[in-house]
Amino acid sequence: MSSFVLHVDLDEFIAAVEVQRHPELAGKPVVVGGDGDPAKRGVVSTASYEARRFGIRSGMPLRTAAKRCPEAVFLPVDEARYGEVSDDVMGLLRRFPAIVEVAGWDEAYLAVKTDEPEAMGAEVQRVVREGTGLWCSVGVGDNKLRSKIASGFAKPRGVFTLTRANWNEIMGGLPVDALWGIGSKTARKLAELGVRTVEQLAATDEGILAGRFGPNIGPWLRRLATGEDRSMVTGRPREPRGKGRERTFQQDLTDPAEVHGELNRLARELERELASDGPRIARVVVKVRFAPFDTITRGMRVQPPADWKGREAIENFAARCLEQFDLRRPVRLLGVRVEFERSE
DNA sequence: TCTGGGGTCCTAGGACCC
DNA sequence: TCTGGGGTCCTAGGACCC
Secondary structure (H helix, E strand, O other): OEEEEEEEEEOOHHHHHHHHHOHHHOOOOEEEOOOOOOOOOOEOOEEOHHHHOOOOOOOOEHHHHHHHOOOOEEEOOOHHHHHHHHHHHHHHHOOOOOEEEEEEOOEEEEEEEEOOHHHHHHHHHHHHHHHHOOOEEEEEEOOHHHHHHHHHHHOOOOEEEEOHHHHHHHHOOOEHHHOOOOOHHHHHHHHHOOOOEHHHHHOOOHHHHHHHHOOOHHHHHHHHHHOOOOOOOOOOOOOOOEEEEEEEEEEEEOOHHHHHHHHHHHHHHHHHHOOOOOOOEEEEEEEEEEOOOEEEEEEEEEEEEEOOOOOHHHHHHHHHHHOOOOOOOOEEEEEEEEEEOOOO
């Protein structure tokens, strides 16, 4: 038997969950994002396939989505519900003889040993469908990177295999941002070097890439283009590096006293969410986004690292960080984040 | 297209030390 | 007194992903 990685990715997950509990919405353009009011500041979390036909995409401002499709149904994000459904799906995946790595609400990697990976992918689909009523797509690969890209080709409701054998044929001519990890900024910088396709990137000298992108990222970009990936599927959840809370205000804040009050509120919310036996805090960082969209962060070390007993400490540290900002400009967003002590 | 909220990881540059 | 080079640590910001 051979080793494969299956990347399981639920189809239009959030929209599908909403349609499940509002069956009358089936077949309609559904957009989930913000508090469900498309007149407010917020972006699209997920759009149903019907809504995507109007050009609505994840990350798009709700106002824009409403302009593109005024008759779409707009719903608020319900994280608690998606978490429950996600747990159900992951529970089903863990029944398979596989190492299961949860990679988000709606996706997971399965490390499997089999000679029939596509059949196993189809079986995963059937089990998820029968257990939850949701469709997923499955990418079959000889490593995590290839399986992840393969699931994109599998959508919707399909199984697709991408390995060393067909990598060049499938990927070679595609633009570099078809690769996981390359977004619009990196694609633009690569284009400045004359590199536009996956094939071209794979043939680019690592030294040139290192000069442009740094000693780690440069060589990593070239490896991405060849489909190489030695990272392992791991069943152990990773230790979180930090935790934060932020909020964009419907109207920019212009009164510094109000800014202080809102920051305090965010710090208290964050304190409430932190487990009392969690890791110790090594750093507190405050983020301010001034209108129109300039984002500045200022932080400070917590010396010695603090545990959760001194809860009010986060508020105090955040307030001290805020002193480093010039609050004469209108504030669009405030955030507080704690970073945990690294055990190594 | 007036741009959320939750994260992760990497890089550049300054401080500091010898 | 105009000033090297290497190493380490820390901070702020950038890029990306879901």
